[in-house]
Amino acid sequence: MIPDGADRDVDAELDRLTQRWHQLPLGQAVSAAEVVFAAAQALADATARAHGIPGMPLPRVHERDGPAIVMDQLSVTVFDATQAGVTDLADVLRRLRADLR
Secondary structure, three states: OOOOHHHHHHHHHHHHHHHHHHHOOHHHHHHHHHHHHHHHHHHHHHHHHHOOOOOOOOOOOHHHHOOHHHHHHHHHHHHHHHHHOOOOHHHHHHHHHHHOO
């Protein structure tokens, strides 16, 4: 997903996190959706700061469409953050994955 060779760790961590997310029982995913959404929002805010523009709230579609959608939101915000030069993304994803255990 992320083309730059220097960002392979980010891509690998996102893959691991996505796999872990898909292994969660539904009840646990529902409970954890807000945590993943908050991480996506934090990355969207960091990307906006990197571009010198005000952040905007992400749509809370997981409240309507279920918890699976937050991983899509996170994937998009990770890609955008990578392109904007936001640092420590692999560590953020590792910590998030650890929180899902």
